[in-house]
Amino acid sequence: MAPKKGSKQQSKQASRAPSGASTPAVRAEPVKLAPAAAGINFGQSFSSVAVINKEGLADCIANDDGERQIASALSFNGIEEYSGVPARVQLVRNAQNTILNFRNLLGKTYDEVKSVKQPYNSAPIVDANGVPAFTVEIDGKPTTLTAHECAVRYLTVLLSYATDFLGRPITHAVLSVPAEFTPAQTKALTAAAEEAKIKVLQTVTESAAALAAYAQTVLDEEDKVPSIDRNSVVLDIGGSSTTVSVVAVRDGLFVPLATVTDSNLGGEAFDAKLMEWFGKEFTKKTKVPLEASNHRALMKLRLQVEVTKKSLSASNSASCSVESLAEGMDFHGSINRMRFDLLSSAIYSKIIAKVEEALEKAKLDVLQIQEVVLVGGTTRIPALTNKLYGFFNEDNTTITARLDSDEVVARGTALQAQSLLSADNLALINRLSTETSVLSPSALSAPIGIVIGEDFHALVEANTPLPTRRIIEFPISSSSGSQLLLSFSEGEESVKVEAPPPKPAKKAGWFGGKKDEDEDEDEEDEEEEVRTLVAKPTKALADLVVDVDSKAAKKGLKVKVTIVVVEGGKGTVTAVQTVEGAKVAQATF
């Protein structure tokens, strides 16, 4: 139904165009039928596609099976070609004709990846004239598909889903790429997309896409408005890899400070733990060993534990049942969250360690992180958020998954694609390839702030790309005289570590039995030190004296301060009362 409608509209437009292109009615038409653009998040394990819906919001679309997370898998059985979860199901019986994990092979030579082992007995990587490829049986004939060809086939399928949803063909897209992708890999991915008849407007790093999605989503009323300058940690845990990016968000600009990737840490690690657990349970219950060679049984169980894992994120306990798991024996087991968390505590620690590593690389303290953005399906595990809260300071760090962590990257790319449909914006992006200086601007090495008394209050944070401008309005209190002083200075943030306040002398244990417990607790307390972030001015930059109206406070007037720092580090500050005709105080540094 839907595509029909689209084609009809198109033909209308075509027939009208020559007749009277100058009338406004006809001119308005092409805007409506502007090339549709999508955002595609092509992942190693799962992919998603988002488009802009009628309300102008980014919407992650579902495929025929109702899945918004479409497994990045291809499978061939006879003349049938499967993709998504149906392709993964083929792993049980038809593993050798099923292709997985082909995205990361794009842009690489066979020699680079020959040691990579494909999981679950799926089609192994073979050499096809130096490029990685897979040999599968299509319609009874062995066919060699290179990674590139697989990607083209897969992207074509993704595109068809989006086209079906929108009712008109998708012609343009923005693709997300993982942070660790080399330019060659990005180029190969773009080439694959172009071959799938998608005009790639831009490729965007996954963490940037996620942040862009947040930046362009209207906040709910109850949401805390994030400050425009903040340090964010984008924690992206996908099916097979984990990426931690520390990004300085400066008035909507994203400055990556550090990125750490572990390509063997992801949702599959949790699956493996669950498999192990349920496998043991099956053996205990049925006395039938689940051998590593019993590929079919393992695959059945794997597909099922994935479901179990997902339902554990929603409810406190989940069951896992597989019919005829091994030797005709059925399996039914259940697990609760606590057990699951115990099983996966090592993985949590690994993730936290990755975050720590990223922070260290970015030379930032935990206290300097104001926001953690969760990306990827695995971050839905509730215990992970708790662990992160334990790691970060709950008071000054918000952990957000307000936008669906599964979909946020695709939605960010869709929004980016939408904005690039404007020719002006696209021209800007296209100029980036030659004028790369835009992508590597100079940035403030220390925060600029205002000194009140002895305290330093940052107005422009460190790492803010130049040129930059900040407009800040200060209230005028009724007690202030006819002049106000603004002392601008450079500052420095440091973490003050204080020993905990001395504990009151321990009372003699009246209850002998409880004494030991008490001691343990106290010891833990003593280890904890109070860490606070302190900022102090380092060198004065400029002072401004602003004349204010004596009645300014009553009138609700404010002092508007504008700080502009241009490329090269020359700054100008102006301060003026927010009333017409007021005298402007200005200084440069």
Place this chain on the structure above:
Amino acid sequence: MSTTIQSSLALPSPPKGYKAPAFSPLSAPSTSTLFPAGPAFLSHARRVLNQRSFEEDDRLLAEERAKNGGDVVEEDDADAGLGDEQEEKSLLQQDPKLWKEQDHYAVLGLQSLRYKATQEQIKKAHRRKVLRHHPDKKASGGGDANDDSFFKCIAKAMETLSHPEKRRQFDSVDEAVDDSVPEAKETNAENFFDLWAPVFEREGRFSVKQPVPSLGDKETSKKDTEAFYDFWYNIDSWRSFEYLDKDVAEGADSRDEKRHQEKKNKSERAKKKKEDIAATREMVDLALSLDPRIKAFKAAEKAARAAKKGGPAVVDTKKLEEEKKAAEEAAAAKAAEEQKQAADDKATREAAKKAREAAKKNVKKDKKAITALVTSNNYFVAAGSAPSASVVEGQFTELDVIFEKLEPEQIGELKKQAEAAKGPDAIKAVIAEFAKKVEGGNFVQFA
């Protein structure tokens, strides 16, 4: 676009004897990279690639927006506010059974428009409200699906406002429309139009005849001004008061009771309508009496009349006013003078009157004396002989004529001379002499 950060920091005042410290330049900037994503990046790239400063970019953006989106935004604006007004909690919780008390415009979120709302706008606002408050929607949002009271209120509001007759009835008694009329005290020639134009505009909504003429301004011609007041004195208003009708008490199904209530309602309506007409008339009267134009017209007419009589009248309000003032002053002076004169006149008149009365008295005396002389001298006939009746008669008649024609002073003189004369002949001669002075007299006895 740039966002403005609202800080809550209190700025200090410069200390006494403030001296600027030594300043140093900014530390050398470091290098960084940017993720090319997000709207802020596009703005950044636009500025850097086109080498625009922040101010320039702001200006160009504003220009572009004005050029491209201007019309579209306007169109959106026209509908934007419909039904989007804040919904007070009390509004949402009102009982749909008490729909007579409900403010239908508030329910549809048309409080700012009220009677000015077009049917189209009402429709749009209703649509919005229904979409927001439909019970199905509530159920999906986790609310109580059975709580459709506000939805019923919306339906009732729509029912009332979409039906022209019902809407007029509601508008007639819409309490939320301010019906105050400016007072005479606060009105002067300067603010008359500012104060009264909205009043007439507002009251004009009840007129059957539309459009209602506008109050105009200082420059409005006499004809138009008169037409305006004519219109208002003859206004055909559709305002009616059915909406305030009291329903028949519930459960009373007797026909008599119903009729009684209907009768009461009818008389109440008539009463209110009468009051309304009176109030409107009062308002127009007040406005007319305060209208500076009407005063000017009157002054001009007067000046024109004066010009017809005297010198050329220049129709100039200022001059007219001055003239009027001068005239008033003159009149006052005149009146004072007149009063004074009147007082003087009265005195003289009274004196004259007294004198006249005295003279009259004297004349009477004199006449009596002369007549007595005539009688005592035996009517000037020989002594011993009785005068004939005709002589006596003739003498008295002639004396009367003499007295009538002579001035009082002459009569006095006559009396003096007659008394001084010796002998009846001498007296007769004196009288005869005076008789000669009387013009046209034909005297036989006193010849």
